[in-house]
Amino acid sequence: MHGEIGRAQWIQAVAAGAAPEAAMNPVLLKPGSDHTSHVVVMGRPAGTLGARSFVDGGRAHLAEAAFAALDDLASRYDVIVAEGAGSPTEINLRANDYVNMGLARHASLPTVVVGDIDRGGVFAALFGTVALLEGADQDLVAGFVMNKFRGDVSLLAPGIERLAELSGRPTLGVLPWHPDVWLDSEDALDLEGRRAGDREAALRVAVVRLPRISNFTDVDALGIEPEIDLVFASQPHHLDGADLVVLPGTRATMGDLAWLRERGLADAIAKHAASGRAVLGICGGFQMLGRLVVDPDGVEGPAGAEVAGLGLLDVRTDFGADKVLRLPTGEALGHAAAGYEIHHGRITRGADVEDFLAGGREGNVFGTMWHGSLESDEFRRALLAEVASAAGRPAPTAEVSFAERREARLDLLGELAEQHLDVDRLLELATSGPPRGLRRLAPGAEQ
Structure with a gap:
């Protein structure tokens, strides 16, 4: 039976040569609004969670699932890398934490704090992270790693030495910033365009940056x-000159439809499509392109809610309480394609809508329910040829393999880790546990 996990956990498993499974992401929270999250436990939908649950103790069952998954994995693997979410020093949420120091305390995990030096203030952030922790949490923090450094690493030496003196903990490496390291992620901080060398000759793709x-x-x-x-767009003028507009997936189809209208993006997308240029919607983005979205069971909001779509495809979407999870394969534009489905929506196509990877197509408006389908190289090139034809431009001629590029990026990241991290010390921590006698820093030491 298929289960849902985060994309980041999936790529980490692939990089480690392990089969992805639900225990690697036992609790997945997917924001549904500013105050609620959809909850997935061990790969299956598990209702919603309100913001107050983070401080009112309403997450105890989620902690139990996370702890049980870690214990299960530890019984089957020699080394477990548990990646935290957010900061380990979210002291306002510590009492009910299970994703950072709560998990570390459960299994006495040696902890390495990673700081993004590209954002500035990394020395203060690393020291402060430890100092604000309660003493028992500090006992697990064995060292630091700095990430995304640009320049001469020797310039960091005085700061690294002083950090060690003040904290009693070593820096176990400084990873350089590298333009070719970009991996599957679900962190919106990673949303960046991919600019072509020759922008005048390139096909321009604008991806709408939905709030959710x-x-x-x-x-x-x-x-x-x-x-x-490729650029990400959040204002109508960002679509100017685009050959293809992409509406990606969303955790809140109805809410993000309202956002499109408030921003004027709905009108801009309709104008783009009316000009004959291409539009592509993926999963929730595809549902937005249809006539109507209906929520009879209250999956996203009040039961029975109905919202008009953008009306670019004769498609109706009805949300069902049960989530569809599939790994489909098929063909479109004369080429094989594959992907994965994770959605509550069930679509009904009008008589004139052509099937398109379990979605629909009318003219130059395309919609698919298959995430990951663009990774199928021949299909992707055929779609870009359609986009170019609609824009009256030459089709791209380059032939690149997405699978090979992904593997090359993983290899590069591994090589950078070997060159710039104290891998032997990290492996020793993973197998021997946190060192004894670590210094406790005030004010956390007095808590």
Whole structure:
């Protein structure tokens, strides 16, 4: 039976040569609004969670699932890498934490704090992270890693030495920033365009940056194309001159439809489609392109809610309480394609809508329910040829393999880790546990 996990956990499993499974992401929270999240436990939908549950103790059952998954994995694997979410020093949420120091305390996990030096203030952030923890949490923090450094690493030496003196903990490496390291992620901080060298000759792709965007890694396959200039768009003028507008997945189809209208983007997308240029919707983005979205069971909001779509496809979407999870394969535009489905929506196509990877097509408006379908190289190139034809431009001619590019990026990341991290010390921590006698820092030491 298939289960849902985060894209980041999936790529980490692939990089480690392990089969992805639900225990690697036992609790997945997917924001449904500013105050609620959809909950997935061990790969299956498990209702919603309100913001107050983060401080009112309403997450105890989620902690139990996370702890049980870690214990299960530890019984089957020699080394477990548990990646935290957010900061380990979210002291306002610590009492009910199970994703950072709560998990570490459960299994006495040695903890390495990673700081993004590209954002500035990394020394203060690393020291402060430890100092604000309660003493028992500090006992698990064994060292630091700095990430995304640009320049001469020797310039960091005085700061690293002083950090060690003050904290009693070593820095176990400084990873450099590298332009070719970009991996599957679900962190919206990673949303960046992929600019072509020759922007005048390139096909321009504008991806709408929805407030609750999900599975935006669907467009990574477009980003590897050297003749594609890819940007993320949040204002109507960002679509000016685009040859293809992409509406990606969303965790809140109805809410993001309202956002499109408030921003004027709905009108801009309709104008783009009316000009004959191409539009592609993926999963929730595809549902937005239809006539109507209906929520009889209250999956996204009040039961029975109905919202008009953009009306670019004669398609109706009805949300069902049960989530559809599939790994489909098929053919479109004369080429094989594959992907994965994770959605509550069930679509009904009008008589004139052509089937398109379990979605629909009318003219130059395309919609698919298949995430990841653009990773199928021949299908992607055929779609780009359609886009170019609609724009009256030459089709891209480069032939690149997404699978090979992904493998090359993983290899590069591994090589950078070997070159710039104290891998032997990290492996020793993973197998021997946190060192004894670590210094406790005030004020956390007094808590």
